[in-house]
Amino acid sequence: MDGSLNLKNYVLKLADDSLIFGQRLAEWCGQGPYLEEDIALTNIALDYLGQSSNFYSYISELELGGPTEDELAFLRYEHQYLNCQLVELPVGDYANTILKVYFFSVYQNVLLENLQNSTDERLSALSAKSLKEAKYHLIHARTWVEIFSKGTHESRMRIENALSELWGYTGGLFEIVEGEKGLALSAVVPDADVLKEKWYVQVVEDFQKWDLKVPENPFQHLGGRQGRHTEYFGYLLCELQYMQRAYPGCQW
Numbered sequence: 001m002d003g004s005l006n007l008k009n010y011v012l013k014l015a016d017d018s019l020i021f022g023q024r025l026a027e028w029c030g031q032g033p034y035l036e037e038d039i040a041l042t043n044i045a046l047d048y049l050g051q052s053s054n055f056y057s058y059i060s061e062l063e064l065g066g067p068t069e070d071e072l073a074f075l076r077y078e079h080q081y082l083n084c085q086l087v088e089l090p091v092g093d094y095a096n097t098i099l100k101v102y103f104f105s106v107y108q109n110v111l112l113e114n115l116q117n118s119t120d121e122r123l124s125a126l127s128a129k130s131l132k133e134a135k136y137h138l139i140h141a142r143t144w145v146e147i148f149s150k151g152t153h154e155s156r157m158r159i160e161n162a163l164s165e166l167w168g169y170t171g172g173l174f175e176i177v178e179g180e181k182g183l184a185l186s187a188v189v190p191d192a193d194v195l196k197e198k199w200y201v202q203v204v205e206d207f208q209k210w211d212l213k214v215p216e217n218p219f220q221h222l223g224g225r226q227g228r229h230t231e232y233f234g235y236l237l238c239e240l241q242y243m244q245r246a247y248p249g250c251q252w
Helices: 003-028 035-062 069-074 094-115 121-150 153-174 180-185 192-210 233-246
Strands: none
Touching: 003 035, 003 069, 003 094, 003 180, 003 233, 035 069, 035 094, 035 121, 069 233, 094 121, 094 153, 094 192, 121 153, 121 192, 153 192
16 A cells, blocks of 8 residues: 555544534533533634644545545545544433543644644644644543542543443544554654553543542544444434535635
8 A cells, every 4th residue: 555545544544533522512502501611612623623634635636536524524425434432322411421521632632742743744734723622622621520429429430430331432433444553664654652651641640630440441432543433323424424425616
């Protein structure tokens, strides 16, 4: 497999993560616990959609004559998306959503900090731009996880329930796509195992502050990076792709 196709696969997983998570978080628009938080979470969703647009645009440039940005976002089939399963799960209650944002934000901060040093100049620039947003997302998520952890008995119960439900999907963040190992050896992208270790160390450090315990069950739901998704994903795509399929040729 040539290097450009390897890079396309890698950037595609970044784009798909952001697109699908942005779509999921958008479900909270108008439903947040209060106005300021409603706006904050909606802005995070918009940041993710903006990131995905930038990454899809780069993929279109990598493959001359290939799919456009809009076709990549809206006209692929379920098995062609390479997002991790964590970002496609139903929003759940607010503690569940916030914990997903936290896990994903720690991942993005570790990932993008390393991708800034990529030997691919375009990927490096896009990562530096996205990192500015990811840092805010992490501050916001940390604040709320602490509130849930140190608040009332019910809030503590909700964050613990969310942790129990979501931990088994975090391993999917670090699944690799075809050709990724070669890119890592060429210093185009960071090694996934190194990222996972840095992510875990940061999560454990934060959890200690909040008196949360990392679940001991080692089982992880995997397959998203290979196009295997949860039963919830098809319904999400139906909503996401409706306009493009109902009115072909719409431009993002």
